[in-house]
Amino acid sequence: MARVTVGVSLKAYFGRRAARIWFCRVAEIVREHPGVRAGDVEVIVIPSYLQIEDALGTFSGTAVRLGVQDVSAHEPGAYTGEITAAELAESGIRFAEVGHAERRRQFGETDEVVTAKTAAALRHGVTPVLCIGEAERQDAGAAAETTLAQLRTHLVGAPAGRVVVAYEPVWAIGAPEPAPVAHIAVVTRALRAALEGDPVRSGSTVIYGGSAGPGLLTRLADDVDGLFLGRFAHDPDALASVLDEAAALIAHPAEAR
Template identity: 55%
Template sequence: MTALPTLIGVSLKMYFSHARTVEWCRAVAQLARTHPAILEGEAELFVIPSYLSIPAAREILGDLAAVGAQDLAAEDVGAYTGEVSGAQLAEFGCRVVEVGHAERRRLFGETPEVVRRKTDAALRNGLTPVLCIGEADKKSPTDAAAECISQLDDALADARRAQNSGPVIVAYEPFWAIGAPQPASPGYIRPVCASLRDYVRGLSDFPHSTVIYGGSAGPGLLSHVGDDVDGLFLGRFSHDPAAIGTILDEVRTHSTRVAESAPS
């Protein structure tokens, strides 16, 4: 089986001004035009800026990276002041959209029902949801994986009933590790992601779905977990575009090692 490209995603949250987002996108575009991991198809990028910067990001990044949004409405049209629909995001050329991030759940009270409706809204509008899941408390990797699989099934329930299919990017981030003095260790991450990936690959109604890790992910991590994840979802570590270059170097090294170890 041909190895899939490693997904490297970035959410800029609300850290950057529009001007800084433009500057950052230009630097990432230049990196993507020249880095061997991108040129050889070993890595693919997606970038999720704030809403107001989506058009500029699309213009700058073009086909070098998929551009997406950090949230979407559960409805496609109507009197929903302040909301942005999946239909509007698709019209602007977005390809991915975050759903159910831990901050949305904690700060804005998003319930499992809201996550289900937004996941369905993304899929019915042809967007790939970056579906964020994670266990609330640290536990054994086996129990953590079981909790995450239960969250995943629940999030997909409305889309299943409506027969809205498509790929899903499952972004695993243990909630207990967010802002903690010590992030989750590779020894914890790997078995959870391996179980999730085995499960996701069996979802025939959501083909070509993948699992990426997003808990304080940064340079150096892929070298330790790359065999059990399909990519990384980066936060503040990606604010310096050079860090993305370092991670793409790791993708290149990992891809070379996997190719050399594959049966001839």
């Protein structure tokens, strides 16, 4: 493993004042963190749209890379309320979360919509953080087939470029515990193999989300490229502990097994 990716989505939990406080504390952490400074740990922060300007200012000069929680499937035009990938790229935003289970369930996003958003992001050099995962608990082999089918659906005909695939089994989101390590490993290995076999997806990574927290990254070791954190990372010190874990995994990979 050459690098570990740690993503954080703030969803709509923070108002702007709370987000500014969080940004400042996290900026202090990453400026001093040796793993982040060395490039061994990639940090992606995904705030709300109204928090983007604050985040851009606070994280300026750090290695933190910013994303948004949604992106339009359309090119610039008469689409009231939409934020296009073209505007994201112009604004210095390099990641866009696409297809989260909440968007699918609460806002009716279909596979067709998620596929169109993925393609729109890639057309403008914005890396999709593509969320996929089985809705109901299945055995690991069936879950791998389900997620591979989702991956193929969302990337068919999409422009070349890196994709961050966030494996988030829907039944594990907000649960007391993440999915079992053995289950996650079967799915993430299959997703990795599919991406590695696609020459236009060079540099793509597979991260796990769904009640992810401390210790999970070490237990997964080289079966995953990182974690996608939710409420656990609302405490900056908790996020720092995962960054430490990620850096240790790079420095001492043999000890993770």
